[in-house]
Amino acid sequence: MNTKGLLDQLFKQGSELLSGQGGKSSAAGGFLSGKGGAALAGGALGLLLGSKKGRKIGGKVLTYGGLAALGVVAYKAYSNWQQQQSSAAVQREPQTIDQLPAPEAxxxxxxxxxxxxxxxxxxxxxxxKERQLIDNEIARLTSDDALQHWFDAELKKPLDPAEIASSAATPEMAAEMYLASVLVVDEENFMERSYLTELARQLKLDPALKAELEQQAKQAAAV
Incomplete structure (x- = not known):
């Protein structure tokens, strides 16, 4: 499966919407304004994130390189956190997605x-109904049947932070997963805020790293 290719497509779609270049999606056009800046609506990513509630994904992450930029933000957060650790005698280069060859990426x-x-x-x-719309949008972005089926299966699964966190094979991966989650949730929503707290616990994030990721997410979301 070419998951990276699909993610790049999703971020590109979001970037075009934020910059006004993408026109209106057949599923849910335009974009709305929400707290903290431009809010994404329309397209697969907009449908996934709930455009009706004016959610947004970090403007700079979308505008300046999408998935690779997410890795850059995670790299900065992870590096800052490492520097804060007085017990860390030797700091290693963070292996975030922007630093990796294709298989690891x-x-x-x-x-x-x-x-x-x-x-x-x-x-x-x-x-x-929304899931069907999302499936249709994903089908437009990729012809990979296995990836489409995997995406649909993920949508249908009961939400389980522990099961999601089990995908984090490295500390950097855990940091990227949490950063992406922070960028797309509405922290004013109690359910979403509670989910973030539990996800961080399941990812076993150091509290200082968690705080650094949240700080970098705020900066990345500034438009």
Whole structure:
């Protein structure tokens, strides 16, 4: 499966919507304004994130490179956290998605997409009709049947932060998954905020790293 390719397509779609280049999606056009900046609506990513509630994904992450930019933000957060650890005698180069060759980047992409789907389900807004619309949009973006079936299966699964967190094979992957989740949730929503807290626990994130990721997410979301 080419999960990285699909994620790149989703981020590109979001970037075009934010910049006004993408026109209106056949499923849910335009974009709305929400707290903190431009909010994404329309297209597969907009449907997934619940455009009716004016959700957004970090403007800079979309505008300046999408998936690779997410890795850059995670790299900065992870590096800052390492520097804060007085017990860390030797700091290693963070192996975030922007630093990796294709096979490892694909594994990271798979985990990040699972995290985004989980975060999108955190408020329970995806019903059968919306799921069908999302499936149709994903089918337009990729002809990979296995990937389409996997995506649909992820949407249908009961939300389980522990199961999602099990995809994090490395600390950097855990950081990227949490960062992506922070970028797409509405932290004013109690259900979504509670989901984030449990996801961080299941990912076994150091509290200082969690705080650093949240700080970097706020900066990345500024438009």
């Amino acid at each position: 694909e594994q990271h992409s798979h985990a990040i997409l699972r995290a985004i789907i989980g975060a999108a389900k955190a408020d329970g807004h995806i019903d059968d």
